[in-house]
Amino acid sequence: MANSILIIEDDEQLADNIREYLERNQWEVHLAHSAEEGLKTFENLRPDMVLTDHMLPGKTGLDVIAGALALDPQQKIIMLTGEGNVQIAVDAMKAGACDYLCKPIALAELKLVLEKTLGQAQMEKTLSVLQRRQSRGSLDAIVGESAPMRAAKAKARQVLEAERRMSDNDLPAILITGETGTGKELLARALHFEGVRSNWPFVEINCASLPPNLLESELFGHERGAFTDAKDRRIGLVEAADGGTLFLDEIGEVDLSIQAKLLKLLEEKTLRRVGSVRERKVNIRIVSATNRDLEQMVREGRFRSDLYFRLRVITLSMPPLRDTGDDILRIARFYLQSHAKRYGKKGLHFTAEAEHALLAHSWPGNVRELRNMLEQTVLLSQGESITPDQIACSTRSPHDEKAAAPEPAYGDVAIGARGLGKVPEMERELLVKTLEKTDWNISKSAKLLGLSRDMLRYRIEKYGFARPE
Numbered sequence: 001m002a003n004s005i006l007i008i009e010d011d012e013q014l015a016d017n018i019r020e021y022l023e024r025n026q027w028e029v030h031l032a033h034s035a036e037e038g039l040k041t042f043e044n045l046r047p048d049m050v051l052t053d054h055m056l057p058g059k060t061g062l063d064v065i066a067g068a069l070a071l072d073p074q075q076k077i078i079m080l081t082g083e084g085n086v087q088i089a090v091d092a093m094k095a096g097a098c099d100y101l102c103k104p105i106a107l108a109e110l111k112l113v114l115e116k117t118l119g120q121a122q123m124e125k126t127l128s129v130l131q132r133r134q135s136r137g138s139l140d141a142i143v144g145e146s147a148p149m150r151a152a153k154a155k156a157r158q159v160l161e162a163e164r165r166m167s168d169n170d171l172p173a174i175l176i177t178g179e180t181g182t183g184k185e186l187l188a189r190a191l192h193f194e195g196v197r198s199n200w201p202f203v204e205i206n207c208a209s210l211p212p213n214l215l216e217s218e219l220f221g222h223e224r225g226a227f228t229d230a231k232d233r234r235i236g237l238v239e240a241a242d243g244g245t246l247f248l249d250e251i252g253e254v255d256l257s258i259q260a261k262l263l264k265l266l267e268e269k270t271l272r273r274v275g276s277v278r279e280r281k282v283n284i285r286i287v288s289a290t291n292r293d294l295e296q297m298v299r300e301g302r303f304r305s306d307l308y309f310r311l312r313v314i315t316l317s318m319p320p321l322r323d324t325g326d327d328i329l330r331i332a333r334f335y336l337q338s339h340a341k342r343y344g345k346k347g348l349h350f351t352a353e354a355e356h357a358l359l360a361h362s363w364p365g366n367v368r369e370l371r372n373m374l375e376q377t378v379l380l381s382q383g384e385s386i387t388p389d390q391i392a393c394s395t396r397s398p399h400d401e402k403a404a405a406p407e408p409a410y411g412d413v414a415i416g417a418r419g420l421g422k423v424p425e426m427e428r429e430l431l432v433k434t435l436e437k438t439d440w441n442i443s444k445s446a447k448l449l450g451l452s453r454d455m456l457r458y459r460i461e462k463y464g465f466a467r468p469e
Contacts, residue, residue, distance in 0.1 A: 003118060004028040004047040008038035008064055009080070010056050018051070021107045022114075035059035039067045044224060046235070048121070049114060050077040054088050062088075065095040076117050080105065137193030137202070142186050143334050146327040148319035156187060159314055160195055169196065171285040173266060175251075175294075175311045178318030181368030184289040185249060187318060191287060192245040200244030203237050207248055212255035217274050220261065226275025238271050242282045251311065252292030252303065263307045286311070321363040321370065323452040328370070332358050335371050336386070339378035347384040357388040359458060360427070362450065428463055435460075440467045 005022060009015040010033050019029040030045055032038035035056045042050065050068055054061035061079055068075050079092035079100040089100040098120065099113050139153050163171055174191060176184045185204070192202045210218060217227075221236030238246060248254075254262065265271055266286060270279045288311050297303035321328060332350065340348045350358070363369055377390050430449065438444040446456040 003049070004030070004045070005049040005051060005114070006030045006032065006038065006042055006045060006047040008032045008035065008050070008052040008056065008061070010034065010053065018107065018110065022111075025111060027114075033057075035061070035064045035067075038064055042068050043071060046072065048076070049117065050075060051080065051110075051114075052077065053080045054085075054092070055082065062091060062095050065092060065097055069096045074121075076121050078113060078117065137189035139187075139190045139194060142183060142190065143331050144324060144327040145330065146319075146324040148323050149327055152187070152316065152318055155316055156191060159316070160191065163196055166196075169283070171195075171197070172313035173285070173311050174287045174314045174316060176287065176289040176316050176318065178289075178291060179320050179366055180291045181366035182318035182320060183367050184291075184318050185247070187316060188245075188247045188249075188287045188289060192247075195245075197244050197285060201241050202245050202247065203241035204247035204249060205237055206250050208250040208253035212258055215254070216258050216261070219258070220271050220273055222274035223276045226273070236271070236273065238265065238282055238284065239280065241284045244284065246284050246286050248286065248288040250290060251288040252290040252294055252297060256302075256304065259304045259307050263304065263310060266307070266310045321366040322455070325452060325455055325458065328358055328363070329355055331367060332370060332374060335374045336378065339375045343378055345378060345381060348378065348381060348386060349384060350386045351388075353388050354386050354391055356462065357391055359455060427459070431456075431459055431463065431465065435465070435467075 003026075005027055007015055007018055007029060009018070009031070012033065015031050015033070019031060022029050028047075030041060030047065032041045035052075035058055038050075038052065038056075050064070052061045052064045056064075061081075065077050065079070068077060077097045079089065079097045081088045081092070081100055081102055085102070089102075092100050098117055101110060101113060139156055142149070142153060144150075144153075159174070174188075176187055178184050188204070189202065192198060205215075205218060207215060213227075217234070217236065219236050219238055221234050221239060248262075261271075265282075269283060270281055272279055294303050294308050294312075298305045298308050321331070329350075332355075336348055336350065340346065358370075365372075373391070377386060381390060431445075434445045434448050438448070442453050442456060446453045449456060451459075
């Protein structure tokens, strides 16, 4: 997308000459002939650069600098001054201008100054991105060593390695699937900050958080007057992500009307602001995430099949917490220490019984549920030992309440996740009955109990069970 510049110059001939020269060099140029007009245009436009004369009718160029920086402290501004007026140049630099040029100006020199200033702006943006990258966005920062989690991270690394070998920067779309709270956003960030676009923006939006009309404006931007409350021009998140990654969380909640625009964005890399007739080119990679069954939604006509296949060029999946075995304890210990540090409580640790309770829970809300539950636990803790009574997790999950089919039963005892509470005697009885009925087939028993095989093996070892001779 072309770099944009606002030129504030009362000499219309000079302004036109600069405009024609810069437009030949692929700049998007906007003109204003007074400080007041310039500041109003700046507020609506937010260009990449501002070039302002000092001697303007009414307010001066110094007023332009002050007004623009009040709206955007990172804005890059260059001052034009009369020949030999060194004091004005000094005042402009003190006010926040990043450079100055003396009249009469050489257009080739102006081009060099603009390119240098843009390079400085990009370096500042890169440093900001790198600082964020140090604290967020790494596959190694995703806690988990279970087989399902290792498989998920290994596939993500394969994708990153393949992208590094690509001859161009037109990266394929990625769809991340998984239940609510499994860490899909963390994976999306890792794919960006460890990928080839890491020096460019990472922009995210939860598509379920806005109604369709507001979501469209938020994504694609709008022109002034496009609708009742559109008092100013506004760029959307797609343009803000230009060069980097746009993360569309909860993509399954997007209205069909916006799905058509997303398909055009994916296929043509163009967008049109609401209320505009102009197409704009963007260079972005799209990563989306959902906890919905998009294939089923396609069959029901609630999601476009062409968009679905464009979004899922590469599909990655985050496993539910209940299938990750001892990762439950690894993640629980991680958040226990994190919350303990936040609330100034030292030496917190789980008792063995508390760890058993953590492993017994089905975690319908996955990692998010575990994190939030442990924050409450830490906040209310009185001593260093965290016991089962302090762990505020339910032994009955929403998935159990919504189960469509009855659970298998042996005798008078129902087998399934809802039967695995914190009462050891009941748990032992369920395990024994199930193992006997399946002739100690671990896979079949785990399926009947609603557990992963790793979790079932853990319980067998926990109670010291051994297969009869």
